[in-house]
Amino acid sequence: MSSRRESGVPPSAASPVDLRVTDVTKAFGEVPVLRGVSLMVGAGGTLALLGPSGCGKTTLLRIVAGLEDPDGGTVAAGDRVLVGPGDRIPPERRRVGMVFQDWALFPHLTVADNVAYGLRRLGKEKIGTRVRDALEMVGLSALADRAPGTLSGGQQQRIALARAIAPQPSVLLLDEPFSNLDAALRVRVRTEVHQLLADLGITTVVVTHDQEEAFVLAENVAVIRDGQIVQQGPPTTIYARPADRWVAEFVGDANLVPGESSGGAAMTVLGRIPVADRVSGTVDVLVRPESVAISPGGAAGDAAGAARVELVEFYGHDTVTLVRMENGQLLRVRSSGPPVAERGAPVVVAYQGPAAVAYRIDA
Numbered sequence: 001m002s003s004r005r006e007s008g009v010p011p012s013a014a015s016p017v018d019l020r021v022t023d024v025t026k027a028f029g030e031v032p033v034l035r036g037v038s039l040m041v042g043a044g045g046t047l048a049l050l051g052p053s054g055c056g057k058t059t060l061l062r063i064v065a066g067l068e069d070p071d072g073g074t075v076a077a078g079d080r081v082l083v084g085p086g087d088r089i090p091p092e093r094r095r096v097g098m099v100f101q102d103w104a105l106f107p108h109l110t111v112a113d114n115v116a117y118g119l120r121r122l123g124k125e126k127i128g129t130r131v132r133d134a135l136e137m138v139g140l141s142a143l144a145d146r147a148p149g150t151l152s153g154g155q156q157q158r159i160a161l162a163r164a165i166a167p168q169p170s171v172l173l174l175d176e177p178f179s180n181l182d183a184a185l186r187v188r189v190r191t192e193v194h195q196l197l198a199d200l201g202i203t204t205v206v207v208t209h210d211q212e213e214a215f216v217l218a219e220n221v222a223v224i225r226d227g228q229i230v231q232q233g234p235p236t237t238i239y240a241r242p243a244d245r246w247v248a249e250f251v252g253d254a255n256l257v258p259g260e261s262s263g264g265a266a267m268t269v270l271g272r273i274p275v276a277d278r279v280s281g282t283v284d285v286l287v288r289p290e291s292v293a294i295s296p297g298g299a300a301g302d303a304a305g306a307a308r309v310e311l312v313e314f315y316g317h318d319t320v321t322l323v324r325m326e327n328g329q330l331l332r333v334r335s336s337g338p339p340v341a342e343r344g345a346p347v348v349v350a351y352q353g354p355a356a357v358a359y360r361i362d363a
């Protein structure tokens with residue numbers, strides 16, 4: 001896909017604004033769906049709203065877009081309150097563009113007419129320019145006269161994006177943008193969209209249930225569970241220091257290794273593991289699979305780290321080895337390159353990461 005940098009297409013005319021969602025609540029009937037959600041996206045930044053199915057992500061996007069009204073709380077973009085006590089800007093005047101999960105393209109309209117859909121209040125000439133710019137931006141100028149049904153999934157996805165950016169919104173919302181694409185296409189289209197977002201510099205919220213997608217696309221991630229934000233921060237922080245066990249397991253492979261912690265270290269079946277924040281007492285230590293070194297051969301006597309290989313998964317770029325420790329605990333170990341030991345072989349494993357996060361058992 002040609003990008004703005006390559007094509008010379010001008011950036012969105014609207015200057016970036018920040019987006020602030022403050023204490024938003026929403027219930028459908030008696031069922032609370034959003035329970036005091038607050039988040040901030042810096043001007044021109046990208047935030048991924050990451051959570052499991054049914055936790056309220058789409059509802060929040062629809063509230064920002066104005067397709068749904070909150071029961072309480074405020075949504076503001078720059079100096080404009082989009083919705084809040086006593087304020088409500090109608091959807092068409094919010095300058096918020098949305099790409100729906102199913103793309104919602106009109107099958108009976110051409111690609112160009114789909115992209116022009118949100119521009120009806122502009123003059124004919126301006127509409128033509130905006131449509132051309134938007135299609136050029138997503139690299140699909142040649143397809144302007146086609147019907148959406150004759151395009152590939154990846155192309156339809158880009159048309160939906162072009163339609164959302166053509167009105168030059170201040171805020172762009174993407175709801176599960178790649179869920180309609182098969183696995184092979186998804187990674188390529190994701191990179192294209194990532195490049196486009198970087199070029200556009202529009203304040204963007206991407207909704208996803210896919211941790212990898214959230215981490216790749218956004219410089220900030222808000223993790224949502226049961227209608228509440230449980231953690232917000234850069235992907236590296238969320239991965240390394242998850243707020244609780246649930247987040248730890250939701251954002252990647254997690255071994256939770258029991259131990260006794262005091263004085264900044266926990267004694268575990270893997271030996272001594274340095275622990276962050278001097279958490280003490282009976283704990284679960286978060287050990288990411290790549291923080292475990294594995295070597296073939298048996299451990300001397302009853303030394304810590306003795307294990308046996310239960311399963312080997314070779315991924316090409318790396319290998320995940322499932323090992324069973326002598327106390328029965330199963331551990332996932334990720335090492336670069338090919339497998340180091342076969343199923344059933346004795347191995348020795350050792351912790352090799354930075355100070356680990358520990359969760360108190362009674363917490």
Ligand SMILES: Nc1ncnc2c1ncn2[C@@H]1O[C@H](COP(=O)(O)OP(=O)(O)OP(=O)(O)O)[C@@H](O)[C@H]1O
Nearest residue numbers: 028029033051052053054055056057058059060209
């Ligand atoms: N208009 C509505 N009327 C009644 N219930 C609704 C309505 N819209 C959403 N819900 C319910 O609210 C909850 C949250 O839905 P929402 O679509 O926001 O979740 P989500 O996190 O986006 O999930 P998914 O990824 O599966 O789309 C769900 O239980 C859903 O059934």
